[in-house]
Amino acid sequence: LYIVSSDKNDRLDPSLVVGSVKLHKFQPSGTVIWTMVGKDREHWVDTKLGFCSCKGYYYRTLSDGRKCYHLTYVELAIEKQQFTTIEFHDSERMFFLGGLISDLKNSLLYT
Numbered sequence: 001l002y003i004v005s006s007d008k009n010d011r012l013d014p015s016l017v018v019g020s021v022k023l024h025k026f027q028p029s030g031t032v033i034w035t036m037v038g039k040d041r042e043h044w045v046d047t048k049l050g051f052c053s054c055k056g057y058y059y060r061t062l063s064d065g066r067k068c069y070h071l072t073y074v075e076l077a078i079e080k081q082q083f084t085t086i087e088f089h090d091s092e093r094m095f096f097l098g099g100l101i102s103d104l105k106n107s108l109l110y111t
Contacts, residue, residue: 019084020036020037020038020073021034021035021036021073021074021077021078021082021083021084022034022035022036022037022042022083022084022085022086023083023084023085023086024086024088024096025085025086025087025088026087026088026089026090026092026093026096027087027088027089027090028090029090029093031090031093033096033097033100034046034047034074034083035100036070036073036074038054038069038070041103041107042103043070044100044104045070045071045074047071047074047075047078050067050071051071052068052070052071053104053107054068054070056068056069056070057070057071
């Protein structure tokens with residue numbers, strides 16, 4: 001089974017999605033943050049905004065509108081209910097976001 005993106009020559013490997021999509025759920029607020037482990041790091045994905053923190057989002061999605069594979073896989077995982085849910089208390093949200101932002105900053109600056 002292959003998932004074909006909007007570019008017919010750009011085939012995605014569905015084995016990447018197994019266990020790589022994570023729903024981080026904060027209680028009691030119900031705040032959710034989606035991440036996906038990509039080829040080399042974990043990316044923050046917001047399907048409602050059509051956003052991904054990967055470089056492909058900036059170079060591909062913003063330039064010609066094609067979704068990066070992280071967005072495609074997270075949407076598919078949500079549709080098929082195949083993701084890992086990790087629950088946190090709201091008091092842990094700032095620590096989680098700080099780590100996520102630090103990782104994103106480092107990935108954008110140093111690679």
